[in-house]
Amino acid sequence: MRPSSYRPIPQSSRTNSSGTGSIPFWLPVVSLGPGVSEPSNLKTVTFTVASLPSGQSFSTWYVVKANSTNLYETTNNVTAQSGANQYRFYYTGPLLGVYSSASTTPLPQIGLLKTYVTIDPAVVANKTSTTVSVHLYNAGNATYNNINATMPSFAGNGLNFPMVSKIVPNMAPGTSQTVNFTATAMVPTIDFFSGVSSYYLSGTVSYNQSSTNSFQTSFSQTVPIYDPTITGFNPSLRIVISAPTPQTSAGATDLVIVTATNTGSSNVTNFSYNLQAYSPLFNPTGPSVAETSYGGYSAAWPYNLTAGHSLNFRVGIQTRAGGSYPVYGSYISYQYSPPGSTTSNQNTQISASSAALITATDTTPPTVSTPWSSPFAPTSSDQVHVWTQVYDGSGVSSVNLEYSTDRLTWTSVPMTPLFGSYAKGQNVPVQQPFFGDIYNVTIPPIGPGAAVFYRVRATDSLGNSGLQDNNGNDYVYFIQGGNSWLFPNQAPGTNMLLNGTQYVPGIKTAVFLNVSTPIAVQVIQLGSNSGGTPPAGLSALGIYTQVNANISVTLNARVRFYYTPSQIQGLNTSTIAPYYWNGASWIPLSNVAVNTNQNYVEGTVNHFSLFAVFAKQASTQPPPTTQPYSQTTLLYIGLVGAIAAIAIVGGILLAKKRKRGTTNFVPTPTSPPAVFGSPSSR
Incomplete structure (x- = not known):
């Protein structure tokens, strides 16, 4: 497959097929992603995909300089081969709006x-x-x-x-x-x-x-x-x-x-x-x-x-x-x-x-997009900027960001539109763009290790109010420090181990990452469940980990979680499994492996999320109803009970299965525990 994509060009500046005088109309490319090249015509970018199996996807990127305010469009031509057949596809890309730093000074009231x-x-x-x-x-x-x-x-x-x-x-x-x-x-x-x-x-x-x-x-x-x-x-x-x-x-x-x-x-x-x-x-x-x-x-x-x-x-x-x-x-x-x-x-x-x-x-509140924030994984001295896109056919009267560190007390701050402005006294919108407006606000620095929850409340000119709160879960970013660790941009490659435990003892999580795009990862060990109730029939181990990335990308990763003896007391270790929260329910990870010797459980993920570990309660044996046990039987049962207890309370290590063995993700203890069995997989 060989996609060829036109760089963004203004809708009003389309040129003829010969491209005469066309170069100044395309936004200039300033950075090319993996595998992307820019031909000498300076109008397109191209890349090649050697093979793309059914159901799989491939993506890459390039960066342009927004050097002129306008509404830009892109188109894509893709040539592909499957067996002896040749194919050609044509797609129109999404619109790109480049806006100026418009003044938000309200216009005077006028007689109309x-x-x-x-x-x-x-x-x-x-x-x-x-x-x-x-x-x-x-x-x-x-x-x-x-x-x-x-x-x-x-x-x-x-x-x-x-x-x-x-x-x-x-x-x-x-x-x-x-x-x-x-x-x-x-x-x-x-x-x-x-x-x-x-x-x-x-x-x-x-x-x-x-x-x-x-x-x-x-x-x-x-x-x-x-x-x-x-x-x-x-x-x-x-x-x-x-x-x-x-x-x-x-x-x-x-x-x-x-x-x-x-x-x-x-x-x-x-x-x-x-x-x-x-x-x-x-x-x-x-x-x-x-x-x-x-x-x-x-x-x-x-x-x-x-x-x-x-x-x-x-x-x-x-x-x-x-x-x-x-x-x-x-x-x-x-x-x-x-x-x-x-x-x-x-x-x-x-x-x-x-x-x-x-x-x-009109009884419908404004439509509010999923907000986005910057910087990723801020420090305690960073201000955080939050943006969202808001639209309402009746006009947007107000947009406010509400943020909290405990989800009990919320601070509300008004968000500023980038395009429009307000007329003082009446909350009537002025010249709202056809796609609504982009609203921005700055949250002041907050102390290290804090989780900052936020949501957006918008009201239209008729008083209809709505709340964008991630389906009741709120949006969140985490300040570096405490049980939080940031792994800065990881270069593309394979077999990257991000072991939070070696930096912060409170982080009982490690990530084995394989990506083709530079990525920064933040791992946070949470003190409580910020998702929903555990799945039916399962109990929580008290392990809640939030893993964030600075870009949205399809992953090929393994996430490993360590548990302690007290966390599995009374639970069936063979049923331990990691789950992720999809905003409505807990979903089990795939390819789960449990190592009861080194006390960890891991699974495969294709995106980062809120994770938790659950297990079934250990079954209880009924009292004996046959003849009294002999001394040998008692000793045998006692030995089995001792082995089970050691398996339950053993320390947790992080390992990644490989074709040639198992690699430990934490330092090997000086006196390794006795091995009672190999990791079980399901």
Whole structure:
């Protein structure tokens, strides 16, 4: 097999197949892993795998310098041979995001109260009334107060409002309200043109953000007023924008229907509309536009729409965040036939008679990735940096790291986003990337030998809170010192013995390691069980060992655990076995070997974890029911009992089976114990 992988290249900088001018666009390679080479074209890296058995895997690595902020992609070509057959595979690699050290200075609060108008009926018969509704939507990041909606106050040609001003209750971010006014159409007959007078309605909305910060926004709409005294003339068109299911789950698509009905007596034609929809996620430059999953915000009908007939248009609004999604008509026009004419050639604009408001419900907390920390195996003078990636469609309000050395008292510290920033006072996110954000915090130095447990608590902008705590087990790193020992980077090779006992007597563990990648290993002897209860029918020896590595790699290793006479008192030594904790239960290691002479048990592992040793209780013999034993029998049984006792309380040594014998991993005692049998394997 010969994989060839393109180095990361920006998505926006793809080049042609000849690669002309392509070298500057690839991130430069600064380090190559085992077996990896970089061809002269400086675009790819390659390596060769001589043979790969079924079910097996092989991996290697290379390091690039992130010298430019961008979103990079990689691709891989693999050629392989199996027997006489030749194969070629093509894969796309994961995206690589290179980000700058963005400032997290909160943006100032700004006025973003949006207004739009609906009128019903939108085409008004002269000397009749209509309802003008002013819809308000707070797209900002602050609560607004002293909101005052005002209509034109002069009486005369057009719409006359008996009440021209109304106070609106305070509005929190992401909320909406509607203010209704009643108006009467009053147009002199002389002002009609082709039976219609177009009235330009305009108004204002003023509001305060604070005692020193006030804003004003305006709205406007054309209102056709027709002359009902003209027999058979009524050019009315009614536009209804509705959501049949106004409430949905955040992330779902909701349906909006635009219905155009000819409510008059005159034919209309060339109907067209534009819609506008807002998303509840805050954007400092203006309201975010909601996505559509089908249909569009614009549509037209170039044909006749006769009296009493309707048209329906369907638009799918894609929700992301929880909150309100207002959908309204921003521009609607059509043509009608003037009195005495059979041709629809008179243009007019109207308002929709209603607007839709979709509420997306979000009760799901943010998604938090498995956190990672640095440095590996810190000393008591090291600060520890912890990162995690957090995403929520409704925006992330806060992310806090909680850490403890006893899992009883927890210290909570806020984590800082690398990309986004927060608006002060409202916990509303600003410009969160599509993949969420990466959050970081620094934990101060902690004393030697300590186990530092940590977890991440995240809350979205709607108050949904979640805890990433490794399924209740918490994440942990260990400070060097005490019953902890760090084996620095081990060079690739075989037969590497990492014997913690020779450095720290309290560590009753040794690792026989075979890796192809440089690796650092930390071995910690724990004083208590940080996993679950022992497997059914087994008792714990009190041996709990955490083994960590600085990289995630598939291992070929043997782990050996020593036990003491007191730890196996009352247990069946032939049933001693090591287990690892998978986060939910204890799983036995494979290829287990027990040496009751040197008092150790070992097994094969392919990853590091929390380990423990368990065994069954020793069976008890029932009292004799036959004739009394002779002196010889008593002596024999006594001898057997003495041998068993010695086997139970004997010291523990660490050994690795090899083809040519057994190698001891601890110094050979001056007076070796009597050998009562060879190691048993199962």
